[in-house]
Amino acid sequence: MDIHEYQAKEILARFGVPIPRGGLAYSPEQASYRCAEIGGSAWVVKAQVHTGGRGAAGGVRLCHSERAVHDAASSMFGRRLITRQSAPQGKLIYRVYVEEATDIARELYFAVVLDRRIERVCIITSAQGGVEIEDLVSTKPEALLRTTIDPAAGFLEFQAREIAFALDLHPEQIAEASQIFRRSYRAFRDLDATMLEINPLAVTSKGSIVALDAKMSFDDNALFRHRDISELRDRSQEDARESHAADRGLAYVGLDGDIGCMINGAGLAMATMDMIKAAGGKPANFLDIGGGASPQRVLKAFRAVLQDTNVKAILINIFAGVNRCDWVAEGIVAAFKEIDVKVPVVVRLAGTHVEQGQQILGASGLPIITADTLAEAAHQAVAAVGAST
Ligand code: GDP
Ligand code: MN
Numbered sequence: 060m061d062i063h064e065y066q067a068k069e070i071l072a073r074f075g076v077p078i079p080r081g082g083l084a085y086s087p088e089q090a091s092y093r094c095a096e097i098g099g100s101a102w103v104v105k106a107q108v109h110t111g112g113r114g115a116a117g118g119v120r121l122c123h124s125e126r127a128v129h130d131a132a133s134s135m136f137g138r139r140l141i142t143r144q145s146a147p148q149g150k151l152i153y154r155v156y157v158e159e160a161t162d163i164a165r166e167l168y169f170a171v172v173l174d175r176r177i178e179r180v181c182i183i184t185s186a187q188g189g190v191e192i193e194d195l196v197s198t199k200p201e202a203l204l205r206t207t208i209d210p211a212a213g214f215l216e217f218q219a220r221e222i223a224f225a226l227d228l229h230p231e232q233i234a235e236a237s238q239i240f241r242r243s244y245r246a247f248r249d250l251d252a253t254m255l256e257i258n259p260l261a262v263t264s265k266g267s268i269v270a271l272d273a274k275m276s277f278d279d280n281a282l283f284r285h286r287d288i289s290e291l292r293d294r295s296q297e298d299a300r301e302s303h304a305a306d307r308g309l310a311y312v313g314l315d316g317d318i319g320c321m322i323n324g325a326g327l328a329m330a331t332m333d334m335i336k337a338a339g340g341k342p343a344n345f346l347d348i349g350g351g352a353s354p355q356r357v358l359k360a361f362r363a364v365l366q367d368t369n370v371k372a373i374l375i376n377i378f379a380g381v382n383r384c385d386w387v388a389e390g391i392v393a394a395f396k397e398i399d400v401k402v403p404v405v406v407r408l409a410g411t412h413v414e415q416g417q418q419i420l421g422a423s424g425l426p427i428i429t430a431d432t433l434a435e436a437a438h439q440a441v442a443a444v445g446a447s448t
Contacts, residue, residue: 316341357390384416
């Protein structure tokens with residue numbers, strides 16, 4: 060789960076990381092009121108959307124009057140911000156964050172990420188932070204420093220100091236910087252985050268260090284033990300198909316193809332998606348209905364798949380062990396009764412109670428295309444899409 064910049068900053072501040080003064084606004088008027096509250100003579104208006112690259116897309120504006128803050132906010136509200144990191148349709152702006160402007164001397168990069176290859180948390184830092192960091196990864200990888208954290212020892216003081224030295228900080232800034240690094244890491248670890256990025260971590264003209272931008276993602280499977288974090292979820296920023304499915308306890312990932320998939324088991328789902336590709340088609344989603352799926356669950360899965368208007372055919376592939384083919388078949392028949400299923404449906408059943416399942420489908424008289432093998436099912440789904448377009 061992702062959160063907004065202002066939420067990530069509040070979390071960092073709670074862990075003792077310095078952030079600029081700021082306030083949230085839901086309207087241009089509220090944005091201009093924030094100026095007096097914050098004080099000073101220059102402010103930055105920042106679109107709160109779950110995507111990076113806002114600066115280059117007009118989502119971060121430096122303003123020198125309350126009027127300018129009002130107008131900058133007004134130009135953002137209701138717009139979809141499309142950045143080079145966002146999906147093509149962009150993200151809706153309905154809140155902005157107003158912050159006192161910082162006089163930046165240097166922009167550093169600091170991130171805590173999971174390196175799945177080495178199964179360790181890594182700290183990535185660079186003396187050349189700011190909006191061009193992504194280019195740096197390919198053009199100048201040596202400008203990025205990686206520090207691996209030993210899970211038993213944690214992020215050690217000497218490692219933090221080494222990073223601070225590598226970032227060319229002044230001797231009097233070393234202690235402050237290492238403290239910021241370790242506090243940020245603590246926020247990441249204590250809250251079961253999967254990613255924390257501070258870019259830029261700014262050195263101000265007065266020599267202090269502040270988190271000017273912050274991004275955080277959390278492990279969905281650990282949210283149950285962080286109620287306060289799970290309350291930060293903002294559905295307006297999520298893929299509507301995925302939040303619909305998540306609400307119903309389905310493991311669903313939206314993709315950009317046109318064959319809707321309903322499969323039991325993640326491994327079989329992956330294999331099925333490969334088969335669809337091999338047959339010349341493109342899956343619209345990954346959906347694992349799980350083990351012991353009841354007819355009601357199958358019905359819910361149908362609704363989730365059909366939420367996606369790109370879906371031109373549905374492929375149901377069930378290899379029943381703990382599942383029962385007859386229950387799945389009942390769910391399919393119920394779905395046809397309750398939902399107006401306009402697209403062709405290809406079903407391949409195997410395993411527990413397969414005869415009963417096939418019998419239920421056969422007796423229903425519904426226009427269901429059945430297949431005996433996965434390869435056959437994939438070819439039929441691809442052919443069905445071809446026939447309907
Ligand atoms: P992002 O583009 O979504 O990563 O948004 P950021 O919050 O990182 O802002 C983009 C860029 O705007 C930063 O790298 C800074 O160069 C600039 N910026 C952000 N806040 C301030 C500020 O308070 N003062 C100044 N001078 N520049 C800022
Ligand atoms: Mn940034």
